[in-house]
Amino acid sequence: MIAALLVGSTALVQAFGSTSSSRTFVIFLVNVMLVVSLQAFIGNSGIVSFGHVAFMGIGAYTTALVTIPSAIKASQLPDLPSALANADVGLVPAVALSALVALVVAATFGGAIIRMTESTMAMATLALLVVVHTFFQNATTFTRGSVGLAAIPVRTTVGVAAIAAIGFVLLARLYKESGPGLRVRAAREDPLSAASVGTAVARTRYGAWLLSAAMMGAAGSLWAQSVIAFNANQFYFAITFALLAMLVVGGRTSITGAVAGAAIVTFLTDTLARVEQGVAIGPWELPRITGTVQFVIALLIIITLILRPEGIFGRWEIDDLLRRLSPASRRARRAQTPAEPDRQQEVPGPPAALDVSASSVLEGEQVAKRFEGVAALDGVDLEVRSGEILGLIGPNGSGKTTLLNVISGVYAPTSGTVRFDGRAIAGMPPHRVADLGLCRTFQNIRLFPQLTVRENIEAATPSGTGDGPIDEVSAWFGLENVQGEKAVSLPYGMQRRLEIARAVVRRPTLLLLDEPAAGMNEAESDELLENIRRIRSGTGCSVVVVDHDLRLIMKLCDRIQVLDQGRTIAVGAPRAIAEDPAVIEAYIGGPSSKSA
Amino acid sequence: MSPSEFAQQLINALSLGSIYALLALGLSMVYGVLGMLNFAYGELVTIAGYAMLAATYAGAPFLVVALVGVLAAGIASVLMELIAFRPLRDASFVSLLFTSFAVAQLIQGAFRQAVSVRARGIPVPELFDEALQLGPVRISVLSIITAGIGAISLVALTSFMRRSRAGVAMRAASADFTTARLMGVRANRVISLAFLISGLLAGIAGVLWIARTTSVNPTTGFVPVIQAFIASVIGGLGNLRGAVLGGFFLGTLEVFLQALLPGSLLPYAQAAALLIVVAILYVRPQGLFGQRTAAI
Numbered sequence: 001m002i003a004a005l006l007v008g009s010t011a012l013v014q015a016f017g018s019t020s021s022s023r024t025f026v027i028f029l030v031n032v033m034l035v036v037s038l039q040a041f042i043g044n045s046g047i048v049s050f051g052h053v054a055f056m057g058i059g060a061y062t063t064a065l066v067t068i069p070s071a072i073k074a075s076q077l078p079d080l081p082s083a084l085a086n087a088d089v090g091l092v093p094a095v096a097l098s099a100l101v102a103l104v105v106a107a108t109f110g111g112a113i114i115r116m117t118e119s120t121m122a123m124a125t126l127a128l129l130v131v132v133h134t135f136f137q138n139a140t141t142f143t144r145g146s147v148g149l150a151a152i153p154v155r156t157t158v159g160v161a162a163i164a165a166i167g168f169v170l171l172a173r174l175y176k177e178s179g180p181g182l183r184v185r186a187a188r189e190d191p192l193s194a195a196s197v198g199t200a201v202a203r204t205r206y207g208a209w210l211l212s213a214a215m216m217g218a219a220g221s222l223w224a225q226s227v228i229a230f231n232a233n234q235f236y237f238a239i240t241f242a243l244l245a246m247l248v249v250g251g252r253t254s255i256t257g258a259v260a261g262a263a264i265v266t267f268l269t270d271t272l273a274r275v276e277q278g279v280a281i282g283p284w285e286l287p288r289i290t291g292t293v294q295f296v297i298a299l300l301i302i303i304t305l306i307l308r309p310e311g312i313f314g315r316w317e318i319d320d321l322l323r324r325l326s327p328a329s330r331r332a333r334r335a336q337t338p339a340e341p342d343r344q345q346e347v348p349g350p351p352a353a354l355d356v357s358a359s360s361v362l363e364g365e366q367v368a369k370r371f372e373g374v375a376a377l378d379g380v381d382l383e384v385r386s387g388e389i390l391g392l393i394g395p396n397g398s399g400k401t402t403l404l405n406v407i408s409g410v411y412a413p414t415s416g417t418v419r420f421d422g423r424a425i426a427g428m429p430p431h432r433v434a435d436l437g438l439c440r441t442f443q444n445i446r447l448f449p450q451l452t453v454r455e456n457i458e459a460a461t462p463s464g465t466g467d468g469p470i471d472e473v474s475a476w477f478g479l480e481n482v483q484g485e486k487a488v489s490l491p492y493g494m495q496r497r498l499e500i501a502r503a504v505v506r507r508p509t510l511l512l513l514d515e516p517a518a519g520m521n522e523a524e525s526d527e528l529l530e531n532i533r534r535i536r537s538g539t540g541c542s543v544v545v546v547d548h549d550l551r552l553i554m555k556l557c558d559r560i561q562v563l564d565q566g567r568t569i570a571v572g573a574p575r576a577i578a579e580d581p582a583v584i585e586a587y588i589g590g591p592s593s594k595s596a
Numbered sequence: 597m598s599p600s601e602f603a604q605q606l607i608n609a610l611s612l613g614s615i616y617a618l619l620a621l622g623l624s625m626v627y628g629v630l631g632m633l634n635f636a637y638g639e640l641v642t643i644a645g646y647a648m649l650a651a652t653y654a655g656a657p658f659l660v661v662a663l664v665g666v667l668a669a670g671i672a673s674v675l676m677e678l679i680a681f682r683p684l685r686d687a688s689f690v691s692l693l694f695t696s697f698a699v700a701q702l703i704q705g706a707f708r709q710a711v712s713v714r715a716r717g718i719p720v721p722e723l724f725d726e727a728l729q730l731g732p733v734r735i736s737v738l739s740i741i742t743a744g745i746g747a748i749s750l751v752a753l754t755s756f757m758r759r760s761r762a763g764v765a766m767r768a769a770s771a772d773f774t775t776a777r778l779m780g781v782r783a784n785r786v787i788s789l790a791f792l793i794s795g796l797l798a799g800i801a802g803v804l805w806i807a808r809t810t811s812v813n814p815t816t817g818f819v820p821v822i823q824a825f826i827a828s829v830i831g832g833l834g835n836l837r838g839a840v841l842g843g844f845f846l847g848t849l850e851v852f853l854q855a856l857l858p859g860s861l862l863p864y865a866q867a868a869a870l871l872i873v874v875a876i877l878y879v880r881p882q883g884l885f886g887q888r889t890a891a892i
Contacts, residue, residue: 046690048690048693048694109874112874112875112877112878113874113877113878115878115881116877116878116881117881117882118689119627119633119689119829119833120829120833120877120881120883122633122693123633123825123826123829124829124874124877126822126825126826127826127870127871127873127874130822130866130867130870131867131870131871134863134864134866134867135864135867137863138863138864241697241701244694244697245698248694252690292705294701294704294705295701295702295705295706295709297698297701298698298699298701298702298705299698299702301694301695301697301698302680302695302698302699302702305684305687305691305694305695305698306683306684309684309687309688309691
C-alpha cells in the first residue's frame, strides 16, 4: 500500500517538480530507506540502537572507495592498496558490496552484544558509533578523515531511489510478518514468555540486527551516490538524532509511521534550512538563525512523546485500514457473536480416571533452589506420569512457582536433577525446554499485549509462521471470533484462555499451568476444568496444575502433591490428601482445628 | 614504563577517574531512582562551564566562579526534571531516553545560538599549571586537586547517603521505588533530590574538567558523559558503588592506553577503551560489579 503511495508521489514529482523539489524528494526517499532499515531492528525488537549510523557510514565509504573514478581517487587517497585503487563498479555491485561489508561488521559486533540486557545493549551500540566514528576520522588512508571524499558518481536518481525505497519498504514488511519477525516482536512484548513458547530470544534478535545492518549499509551506499561528497563527521550524532526523530514522531513500530516520520522531518528540515538563510515573511525579514533545525526537531520529539508517546501513527499500519474496509472483513464483523466459548465442542470421554500409564514423563530428584540465604526449594522429589493431571498445592511461599520455574528453565536449580522424557533438562534455557515439548503458563498472565490473538498463538508454533493447529486450538478455547483483536484488549477470562491456547498449540508432552483459575468464579473454573480435561484427552499430554482453588484441584487432578516451605509434605490421590493431617495443619492450622 | 612514570600515570588515572566516577555516579543515581538513562546529563557539565564563563566575565575570583558552576548545574538539573521529565514520569524507558536525547540537543542548540559555536576560554589560576616534585615523580597540582576534590565529594556523598534520612530514603527508592513510596517516602521529593545531587556532581565534575581544558563550547559536556555512560554500565547500571569503581576503572584504562599505545594508534585510545569495555560486558553482561538478576 505504501508502495503504491510512493509510486504515485514519484510520478507527481517527476511530472511537476522542479529540480530542487526533485532533489528534496530524493533526500526524502533516501531517508525512508535509512529509517526503515533502522526500524527493522528498533521497531521489531524494541531495543534502541544508537550505532546504526555506523553501518550507514560503512556502506557509504565502501561505495565511495569502489565507485569514485580511479584517477580522482588516486589524488584523494594516494596510499590505497591497488585492489581498491583500481576498483570501479556500477550501482548494483556497489550497493551489494556495501551491504555485505556492513553485514560482516554487524555480525562480529552483534555477536558480542546480543545477549546483553536492553539498556546495556543500547550503551554498547553507542560505543559502536563512537568506535566506528573514530575509525572514520583517523584511518585517513582509506577515508581522508574530516576532509572527506568527493566525486562519487550520482547514480541515485529519482527513479532509482523510488524503486529502492519501495524495495526497502516491502522487505521490512515481509520481515515483520515473517516467522522470525513475529518472534522478535513477541520477544519485544515479553521476552520470558516468548522463550517459554520456544523463541530463542537472542538468536532471533541477532537476525533482526543483521538484516537491519545490511539494509542500513545498502541505504548508506545509495545515500553516498546521491550526495557526491561527504566526510567522517557526518556519521555521528546529528544524523542519528534525525533518524531517531523520524521514528519517534512517526511511530516506532509501524512502517507507515516510519515513512510518515521521514516525510515530516525531511520537509521540516528543508523548510527550516530555507528559513535559516533569512527569509521574508510578508513585510518582516527574519534574521539568519543557525541551529533551528536541530532545535525544532528536538521540540517536536519532546512534544510528540508527551502527547502521543507511540508516535503519530502508533502501531497502526496503513494496511490495517484497507483490511477494515474490505468487504470480507465487514461481513465477518457483522456476523460476529459476542465472544462466548462454543460449548458444543465437548470431547466425550471418561474424566480423571483415564488410562494413566505407569511411565513417567517428568522426574525431579531432590530439586533445590536457594536465593542468597533463602531456600525456596529444599530437596523436592517430583514425578509426573504420562497422561496424568498432577495438582501442585501448598500455602503461599511453599515453592510451587519456584518449582515450575526450575522445571521450565527459568531458573537453574542449585542442586538436584530434572529429567524430562529421559533427558536431563536442569539448567537448560526456557526455549530449549519448550522445543523438547514442555510448555507453561504464568501466574501473572504474560501474553504479548500488542500482538493480536492470532499472532500470540502463531508466535508459539515451532517455526513461528503458523505450522500448528492454530484454528482448532482457537476454537477449543472460544477464540475464533477475536483473532484480529489485540491481546491487551481482551477480557480477563479470555486472556487466560489465550495463554493456555498459546501453550497448547505446540502439542506439548507436558503442560505446566501456574494458577490458571486465579480470579475466576465458579462457572469459569468449571469451564477451565473442562478445557484442561479436553486438552489431556485430546492430545494425551500430561498436565501439572498449580492453584489455590482446592475445589478445582480436587475435581480435576488424578494425584496431588503438597508443598510447604520448599518441601513435599504429601503426595497421593485427592481423597487421601484431603484427609492428611499434615496437609490440614499446613493449610489451616494445628490438629485441634476442625477439618474443612 | 619506569616506576616513576608509572606513578605519574597512576596519579593521572586517579585524577581522570575521579571525574568519570562523579559523572557515572550521577548517572547511576538517576537510573536507580527513575529507571532512565539521562542523555542530557552531559549538558549539565556544559551549563556549569557557561555559568563559569559568565561569572568570570563578572570579574569573580576563581573560587566563586567554581561555586557558581557547581550550583548552576545543580539547579539546571532540578529544572530539567521538573520541565522535561516529570510530564513523562510513567513513560517507557525508551521514551525517556529519546526525550533526554532531545533535551540535550535543545540545550546544545540554545548555547550555540545564545553564545557561540566556537569555544570560549576560561582563565584558571596559575597554581593549576604548577607541579610538585616528589623525588623522581612530577605530579601536577591540578591532578592532586582533582583527585582530592573527587575523593572528598565521594566521601561526603557516601556519608550523606548512609547517615541522613534523605540519603537513606534515596537509597531505598533506588532499590525499590514502589515499596519505598509505600513506606512513606515522598516520590517527587526523592526524585528532585536525586536530580539535585546528580546535578551537583555534574557541576563538580564540570569544574574539574574545565580546569583541565580551560575552555567551554556547546559540546563540552558531551565527551566526558559518553565515558560516564560506559563507566556506569561497567559498574552495573543503578549500582552506585559500581559506578564509582567503573569510573576509576575507565579513567585508568584510558590513561594507560594513552601512555602505552604507539603514536600512530594514539587517536584510537578512547575507541580501544570502549572495545575493551564491550568485551568485558560480553563476558559479564551485568557489568563488573553488578548482580546477575533472575530471569523473571
